[in-house]
Amino acid sequence: MNRAVRFDETGGPDVLRLEEVPLPQPGPGEVMIRTRALGLNRAESMFRLGQYGTYPVFPSGIGYEAAGVVEALGEGVHGLSVGNAVSVVPSFTMNDYPVHGEAVLAPAHAVVVHPERLSFEEAASVWMQFVTAYGGLVDVAGIRAGDTVLISAASSSVGLAAIQIAHKAGARAIALTRTSAKRQQLLDAGADDVIATTEEDVPARVRELTDGQGARIVFDPVGGTALADLVTAAAPGAVLVLYGVLDRTPTPLNISEVLFKRLTLRGFTLFEITTDSQRRADAVAFVTDGLAKGELTPTIDRTFPLEDIADAHRYLEVGGQVGKIVVTVGHDATS
Incomplete structure (x- = not known):
């Protein structure tokens, strides 16, 4: 059978x-x-x-x-x-x-x-979770030590993978989640800080956590109305990697903020990596190395x-x- x-x-x-x-x-x-x-x-x-x-x-x-x-x-x-x-x-x-x-x-x-x-x-x-996070953070955004990364939908498998990859790169991972219900689980999973987006002022909290600098990388699968807060929370010159549209409502966007903060809004899908033989090989090598060393779990x-x-x-x-x-x-x- x-x-x-x-x-x-x-x-x-x-x-x-x-x-x-x-x-x-x-x-x-x-x-x-x-x-x-x-x-x-x-x-x-x-x-x-x-x-x-x-x-x-x-x-x-x-x-x-x-x-x-x-x-x-x-x-x-x-x-x-x-x-x-x-x-x-x-x-x-x-x-x-x-x-x-x-x-x-x-x-x-x-x-x-x-x-x-x-x-x-x-x-x-x-593979879905770690290659998606690798592609957005490493391949596209060029994550480096000292970066602050905002990770939306952080309790998803990709969000948890992004926390681990941020740490592997020496970056700081700020997990975003709708309510405080998963706060402790996200901290236990390695998040450096957690922001409950329906309970806290996201841009104000990010400014507080980054001494007013904002986040250099935003990794978001949601879009919708919440994206406006992420744009405000981003540092000048930040890269916002958008890898999903879980919220299909229209997205309000302050174009002046995008312009004068010199932001990059970058759409990304897993297949950009996995259908390119060299980028796929690089991703598999990165993830396999992290798994073997216990850095990625x-x-x-x-x-x-x-x-x-x-x-x-x-x-x-x-x-x-x-x-x-x-x-x-x-x-x-x-x-």
């Missing part, structure tokens, strides 16, 4: 089902993986809703992240062997390679032998069995998690 997560129409988690599908056979440049754990991201929710950058082709599979064991290799695949414990770097569309299933195909360039110290659950939690909020995939999506959409939601495949999801 080989089951995959499928859906025939856009909508809420109830459109998802587990369906028996033929065992896939890898073509040239492809790898067949028997999965043990699957990473769940906001991207899957948006894809299922028809709100992502690519629209699902029905009947549609889903899923960007998986970890498991190589079961077969297609022609021309080098550097991997049957039996390798691997995980998948999102660098393809979900229409081409949906990886939420029991046995899945992935392009060989996206398959990485992960550090042995990682469990399969942890390995399924690595994925945070798992909760796991669900594959049979409860719809419940996992429901939990994701509530937005109460701190870290990654992982779906386990089979009875044993450890390496």
Whole structure:
């Protein structure tokens, strides 16, 4: 039996089902993986809703992240062997390679032998979060020691990854979260300071924390009305990296502030890194090094069995998690 997560129409988690599908056979440049754990991201929710950058082709599979064991290799695949414990770097569309299933195909360039110290659950939690944070902070913003970084939606898996990468670079991480409910968890996760955006004056608090200088980097997946405060909180010459649009309401923007503070507002997506072979290799090397040294560690909020995939999506959409939601495949999801 080989089951995959499928859906025939856009909508809420109830459109998802587990369906028996033929065992896939890898073509040239492809790898067949028997999965043990699957990473769940906001991207899957948006894809299922028809709100992502690519629209699902029905009947549609889903899923960007998986970890498991190589079961077969297609022609021309080098550097991997049957039996390798691997995980998948999102660098393809979900229409081409949906990886939420029991046995899945992935392009060989996206398959990485992960550090042995990682469990399969942890390995399924690595690439979306750490490559997104690496891309925005290191590749795009050029983070350096002494920088102050504002990290919106800090309790998300990407937000937690950004805190760790800021520390790896010698920078100061200020976590932004809607209320004080997650303050202690974010401090425990390494945030140097936490600002509750609905309870505090964000620009005033940032000025207080930075001796009036503001933040040199802003890392934001939200947009919407809150972006105006982030512009005000930014230091002269700051880079604002916008990697999501969780708030789709119109964004008020003080153009004079952008102009006279010489701000850079930079849109960024993970695929800018993962579809460029050199930048992808640099990102994988950076993350693998950090994982091996223990400088980077994925945070798992909760796991669900594959049979409860719809419940996992429901939990994701509530937005109460701190870290990654992982779906386990089979009875044993450890390496």
